[in-house]
Amino acid sequence: MIFKFFFLVAYFAFSAEASILSPPYPQTSTDQSNVLRYLNGGPFVENTGFGLPLDPPYGCKIEQVQLFMRHGERYPTKSAGKTFETLYQKLKNDTVTSYSGPLAFVKDLEYFVNDPENYEMESTKGVYSGLLEAYRLGAFFRERYESLLDSSSVVPIFAASQQRVVDTARSFGKGLFLDQYNSSCSIQIINEVGKMNGANTLTPITNCLSYNTSLYQHTFGENIYQAEAERLNALSPGFNITPDDIFTMGAYCGYELNVKGKSDMCQALSMDAFQALQYQDDLQKFYQFGPGHNMSAVSGGLLANASAQLLQEDRKVVFSFMHDNDLLTYFTALGLPTDTELSTEEIEFHRSFKTSEFIPQGARLIIEKLNCSDSENVRFIVNDKVYPLPGCSSGPGFTCPLEETIELLTPEHEYAEACGLPDDRPHELTFYWDWEPTFTDN
Structure with a gap:
């Protein structure tokens, strides 16, 4: 009797007709973990x-x-591009003896803008x-x-x-x-x-x-960026990531996706950091060009x-x-x-x-x-x-x-x-x- 019970459970669990494991309406919700929802300057x-x-x-x-x-x-603007290039050079010049952790990709990292003439122009390659x-x-x-x-x-x-x-x-x-x-x-x-x-x-x-677009002068996220920098430095020894670098890395992620269609920089950052990055950008836009501006x-x-x-x-x-x-x-x-x-x-x-x-x-x-x-x-x-x-x-x-x-x-x-x-x-x-x-x- 017990055997028959388990047989029936197994049958209905794996029967294609029963669809117990494949409901017609998904019961998962993954949309808000999509990194595109948290980027400054990233793809549509x-x-x-x-x-x-x-x-x-x-x-x-x-x-x-x-x-x-x-x-x-x-592509990024020329001014943003200079910031990204500075971050790139810093990452490549840091004294790292063994590439590991979230920043291990830096060993093979190449800067994504290969022609200065492309700055500020539409991207022409990649899925985005x-x-x-x-x-x-x-x-x-x-x-x-x-x-x-x-x-x-x-x-x-x-x-x-x-x-x-x-x-x-x-x-x-x-x-x-x-x-x-x-x-x-x-x-x-x-x-x-x-x-x-x-x-x-x-x-x-x-x-x-x-x-007047200079009405908003607030800053946000310093404590979150500091914690993120400490996390990356601990998990990837040899780097010297600062809170300012976290903001740049977030923007770098978005524009590299625009240009190449992929970015290891996105994988390095935590969701805590992306939440702060998004909110900082939202604050700026809200008070400069949104309902917060008269x-x-x-x-x-x-x-x-x-x-x-x-x-x-x-x-x-x-x-x-x-x-x-x-x-x-x-x-x-x-x-x-x-x-x-x-x-x-x-x-x-x-x-x-x-x-x-x-x-x-x-x-x-x-x-x-x-x-x-x-x-x-x-x-x-x-x-x-x-x-x-x-x-x-x-x-x-x-x-x-x-x-x-x-x-x-x-x-x-x-x-x-x-x-x-x-x-x-x-x-x-x-x-x-x-x-x-x-x-x-x-």
């Missing part, structure tokens, strides 16, 4: 979202799509290539929004003027139009150098004369107001490429980060504001206008996940009714007045309407 990672499907709600048809996107994965990510997104748009594309007319793609942004826009356009790229797509470069463009810009932070929503309101105007038109597609900080002000204007302040003393684990959720490399905000039988509604997709607007989700599939969306997108303060723009600079954003087809920059 999807928003965690709310489980809502990307397919349009039942009875709804997409009438218009707007895309606001950060440039894709890139910035240009490849943009191309694939363009291909996704071609499939998803094919009915909105008119092959007989020229489609503008608007891009801030820094080369990495323009390159991302071009790669997206090539993925979208394939062999018709040169005839169907016109890259519209919006100058971001200086402040003469005033409100007619994709980089409203730069052009806002009253926007001018952030004003800056993002410029682009939000343009979206509101476009939603009221018959235009089918609108594509815009920019930088992370300007995109973050747009998210702030929408009210998507719901925190009003963040502690500078300890990590607030229950915060909604995380830079990896809103502005990783290649971050994108997709706005879809939907015709739902007897109503028009709008939904927002943040980094590939449907993201209902706080306080406005009464439409089908938790969308926001068009009229309410337009009201929410209309800024409380006029950008030109709040930013103190002089009379000789544009006080309105007009490039979405007064552009002219050009193919010289394709």
